[in-house]
Amino acid sequence: MEDPSVPQDPGSSPIRFRRKAVPEEKTKESWQQIETAISRKKSGMVRRIVIRALAAAVLLPLLGYAAYNIYCSIVSDSMKSYHTAYGEIKQVVLPDSSIVYLNANSTLRIPVEWNPAESRSVWLDGEAYFEITKKPGAGNAQFIVHTAEIDVAVLGTKFNVNMLGARTTVSLKEGKVQLTASDKVFMMKPGDEVQVEKHQSKLREAVNTELIADWRNHRYHFENTSIAEISSIILTKFGYEVVILNDEINHKKISGDLYAEDITQLSRALSITMNIQIETKDDQLVFKNKE
């Protein structure tokens, strides 16, 4: 520590500061995370070194032979792809043990292997709910969801990304998310929902976080939802085109929660709520007034 009487010391500050107090929970929470990280890796590290040494001894001679095959496979399919059919919901566990729930008619593409020096990236088309694990201690701490319209960058959170028609919606359940649309950047906090459409994006605050990604439980939450939107959901999630025979149905709006495991249950629930008749014809759902 320097002697304050040293002539070159520029002296004390003409102002004094009040340090911001850091809440104790913050420190505790930090240590919990660190503790799990350092105790989990402890045994793993030794094991990994042994495995590496063994692997090197066994694999090196084979490497030359394998190189060609590996090269081919990297070029042809360095990406792994998951797809859900209409009406299907799938759970995918990523290599970092993050969990992705993939809603109907959606595709998730991930690299077969993540470069530890880069961010973890996935590509999404459709709708998915992400539960991303933190990756402290590793180089690729950041996790990025790429879609056609936006990039969502996170460090460890739970959030839903939904593409419906021309609109992409990101809803944040936990943690913090940085969302990059073509021209705008949003910093989201839990309960925030950002809707991105061509040339306009808007932020809604205080969305009920309980309802985010409720589709995983086959629940549909409608709030003054238009028939156009419901038609769009039915088309993207179940592959049925909605045909409306009576114009007055077009002006109806729906509010409430529905439970439906498949399109039959959904159309029954809708017909009761809206007091209309719904008929299934091939890949069409026909909405009409009750006879």
Next chain:
Amino acid sequence: MPDAYEQGEDLTRSWQLVLQGDARAYAGIHGQLHPVLYRYALAMLGNEDVAQDAVQEVFIRIWYKKETIGLLQNVRAFFFTALRRQALNQLRGLRSLQILPPGEPDIEFSPEDILIEQEHAAERQSRISQYLNQLPRRQKEVIYLRFYEELSYTEIAEIMKVNYQSVINLAHKALTQLRGMMGHIPLWWLLLHLF
């Protein structure tokens, strides 16, 4: 700062235990340094979650590298240095995603940071924090580390990767500017806070 010195002794001892694999001693170091480091990370990164992550990352990484690190003269300065590097990397990462505009880390002082016991405090606090924020970035960082976190100039030199004399010069410039900018604040008030 007699406490800081005692704390330093304590940290050096804990670090020796950590080198023997003592996780509880590491918890002790974390307990002492987390608030200070978190504040510094928050000042640089401007986001609570990102700051918290940066600090955790530093603690985890240092634990695994402890054997290569070996004995430390100044544990606190070492953690500050590691955190600063981590924050710079993180800023670079966020910038490459175009989430943040390019540039150096920029500490921002808020009016609540300024301690004032007089009336009309709010107005003066915001004026002073404005002055501080107008200082060049490196000067701001020196002011932050020296007078906000009360680190020694030797430590600051280590953390900011510049030599001792440069830190003194930066501090000197900053303080001169600060005193100059505060010229129209009444003299009695300045005197009150000089020592």
